[in-house]
Amino acid sequence: MSLIKGFHHLTAGVSGAQEDIDFYVKLLGQSLVKKTVLLDGDEPIYHLYYGNANGDAGTLVTSFPFRQRGVKARPGSGQIRVINYSVPRDSLDFWQARFAARKLPFETVSTRFGEQRLRFQHPCGIEFDLVATERDTRPACVASDIPEQFAIRGVHSITLSLREVAESIIFMKEALDFRYVGEEGPYHRFEIAGGGPGTVVEFQHEPDRLQGSSIYGEGTIHHVAFAVDNVDQQMVLKDRLMSMGHIDTSESVHRNYFRSMYFKMPGGVMFEATTTDIGFLIDEPREALGAEFQLPPWLKERKDELLGRLEPIAV
Ligand SMILES: [Fe+2]
Numbered sequence: 001m002s003l004i005k006g007f008h009h010l011t012a013g014v015s016g017a018q019e020d021i022d023f024y025v026k027l028l029g030q031s032l033v034k035k036t037v038l039l040d041g042d043e044p045i046y047h048l049y050y051g052n053a054n055g056d057a058g059t060l061v062t063s064f065p066f067r068q069r070g071v072k073a074r075p076g077s078g079q080i081r082v083i084n085y086s087v088p089r090d091s092l093d094f095w096q097a098r099f100a101a102r103k104l105p106f107e108t109v110s111t112r113f114g115e116q117r118l119r120f121q122h123p124c125g126i127e128f129d130l131v132a133t134e135r136d137t138r139p140a141c142v143a144s145d146i147p148e149q150f151a152i153r154g155v156h157s158i159t160l161s162l163r164e165v166a167e168s169i170i171f172m173k174e175a176l177d178f179r180y181v182g183e184e185g186p187y188h189r190f191e192i193a194g195g196g197p198g199t200v201v202e203f204q205h206e207p208d209r210l211q212g213s214s215i216y217g218e219g220t221i222h223h224v225a226f227a228v229d230n231v232d233q234q235m236v237l238k239d240r241l242m243s244m245g246h247i248d249t250s251e252s253v254h255r256n257y258f259r260s261m262y263f264k265m266p267g268g269v270m271f272e273a274t275t276t277d278i279g280f281l282i283d284e285p286r287e288a289l290g291a292e293f294q295l296p297p298w299l300k301e302r303k304d305e306l307l308g309r310l311e312p313i314a315v
Helices: 017-027 092-101 166-175 231-243 297-308
Strands: 007-014 031-037 046-051 060-065 079-088 110-112 115-121 127-133 154-162 179-184 187-191 200-205 220-228 259-264 270-275
Touching: 007 017, 007 079, 007 154, 007 270, 017 031, 017 046, 017 060, 079 200, 079 220, 092 115, 092 127, 127 154, 166 179, 166 187, 166 200, 220 231, 231 259, 231 270
Parallel strands: 007 060, 079 127, 154 200, 220 270
Antiparallel strands: 007 220, 031 046, 046 060, 079 154, 110 115, 115 127, 179 187, 187 200, 259 270
């Protein structure tokens, strides 16, 4: 058994909070499952979590709306370039019509590793693909105006932009236990655990793409978090990374809903190993996930002050 079970979440720096909600909830039919704040730094920035209605690991994409602070990140290599959501086969026509009705640009459907995919963009410029697959058995993300037969199932895969791939291929296999699935043009594909949607990492070899920034800021995906069972498993992974010479790993950081251990892969992309043994039900029940602004115990007294410094949002 691999330590990593698949994706937990992806985290991106976006522009405005309201346009981010409009994109994930109103356009893509995701549920806002947690409204809280970024726990690094003194100035409040929202931390918005989107996924299926249960907030299951592997469906989660989270946003820091950084326009408020005026910090822009630079897209480039050494970053996650594309978030790929999985949708059922024969659903891309529905999504093209939906984007067209809203006058949103999208590209023509392309095929990679035998799967059709539709490229579009978040308002902050981050690239997304909808990948049509029969292999995703996870429940649909429920939305009132998206029929279940076309609805997103969760994160299918991520696409990393890398200037060089050799060391990173070794790292995925030997440090993280991913299996190498194959290559197609500049793409290399890996999967872990049971394989299939929710476990797939792709490299896009782009030797001429300039290095992107690592900061929190508008317009880039900051990191990917992989699911591990608990802190014990997280520390087994940390020890393994350290023993191989990958000593730039973080401690287990308290993130209220989980514990996070951060590490950089050789191509420069920030990875995280996240525990799944706490979860989002510690401060609100399943049926009310995302309804109220939530803060960790150590910030609760400052709720009014912090909210007053954040832009108003409505779902
Ligand atoms: Fe994270």
